[in-house]
Amino acid sequence: MISSTKKFFIALMLFLPAVASAQPNLVTTIKPLGLIANDIAGNHANVEVLLPDSASPHDYALRPSDLKKISAADAVFWVGPELELFLEKLLGDADNAVRLTTYPGMPVRYFDEGAHGHDDHDHHGHSHDGIDGHIWLGPDQSIVIAQAVKDKLVKLDPSHAKDYESNYARFKADLESAKSSLETRLSAIDNKGYFLFHDAYGYFEDAFKLNSLGHLTINPERKPGAKTLVAIRGAIKKGQAQCVFSEPQFNPAMVSTLVKGTDAKVLVLDPMATDLKVETNQYVDFLNQLGSQYLACFSEI
Numbered sequence: 001m002i003s004s005t006k007k008f009f010i011a012l013m014l015f016l017p018a019v020a021s022a023q024p025n026l027v028t029t030i031k032p033l034g035l036i037a038n039d040i041a042g043n044h045a046n047v048e049v050l051l052p053d054s055a056s057p058h059d060y061a062l063r064p065s066d067l068k069k070i071s072a073a074d075a076v077f078w079v080g081p082e083l084e085l086f087l088e089k090l091l092g093d094a095d096n097a098v099r100l101t102t103y104p105g106m107p108v109r110y111f112d113e114g115a116h117g118h119d120d121h122d123h124h125g126h127s128h129d130g131i132d133g134h135i136w137l138g139p140d141q142s143i144v145i146a147q148a149v150k151d152k153l154v155k156l157d158p159s160h161a162k163d164y165e166s167n168y169a170r171f172k173a174d175l176e177s178a179k180s181s182l183e184t185r186l187s188a189i190d191n192k193g194y195f196l197f198h199d200a201y202g203y204f205e206d207a208f209k210l211n212s213l214g215h216l217t218i219n220p221e222r223k224p225g226a227k228t229l230v231a232i233r234g235a236i237k238k239g240q241a242q243c244v245f246s247e248p249q250f251n252p253a254m255v256s257t258l259v260k261g262t263d264a265k266v267l268v269l270d271p272m273a274t275d276l277k278v279e280t281n282q283y284v285d286f287l288n289q290l291g292s293q294y295l296a297c298f299s300e301i
Contacts, residue, residue: 024156026149027073029084030057032136033145034278035286037077039171040149044160053274054249057084075152082133098148101131106144108132109202137271137290138203139179142283146171171283178284182291183208189298195232195244197255200271204290213241229258236264243297245269267293
């Protein structure tokens with residue numbers, strides 16, 4: 001027999017709300033941001049990436065499922081209209097949105113600083129007159145991104161604040177170690193002549209004192225102009241470039257044509273971490289992957 005006192009407490013427990021609340025749900029627009037967010041969240045928050053691997057953040061059409069994911073998120077981390085212009089109206093004033101280009105302490109660069117010449121100006125999708133939105137490609141900028149995630153999680157889930165602080169400290173230490181190692185290896189390279197497919201790597205190149213000879217296109221959704229291709233082909237034939245970097249989202253045939261009959265290599269830079277997984281990889285894996293491709297261009301590895 002169950003006593004009347006026990007019956008009372010059983011009934012009371014059935015009507016009490018659960019003590020443990022659901023984990024914070026974080027959404028990042030692109031996978032590299034997801035890698036950073038997951039490094040900080042650890043086991044205490046869920047991290048989802050909005051854009052598929054094959055999609056470009058410069059020009060993406062939101063689906064109904066995307067809108068649902070955004071509205072259900074406790075926090076949505078986006079670079080800003082400099083990259084994801086399609087989200088400007090939706091996230092500009094949203095309470096759950098964290099814009100990273102304007103986050104306190106974010107060191108941004110501008111496209112007109114050290115920009116290489118090109119023969120076409122394309123303002124569709126994202127601007128190349130102001131802030132460079134590819135902030136996740138810079139080690140120093142990524143530390144601020146991690147700080148933004150940590151700050152938001154501490155507010156959303158203060159019971160795990162110490163863990164978030166610890167994860168952030170580990171992230172920063174690991175990133176600074178990886179950066180130092182890459183600086184040492186890249187500084188030993190004398191000739192750094194290369195061309196890029198896409199004008200996106202300024203933050204990485206600033207961090208490691210690299211200078212490309214130019215890029216095939218500003219906006220990856222547009223084909224390079226004929227004048228640009230002729231100029232790049234001429235430079236490659238003169239032996240000025242050790243390699244040309246393509247990207248996995250684009251047909252490499254054009255790049256292969258540019259280097260045909262020369263000693264220049266064709267290598268791939270993946271700014272979107274296509275072959276990495278948020279569940280198993282870390283941001284330092286992404287940074288080291290980029291560094292390895294630059295080193296491969298310069299024949300160290």
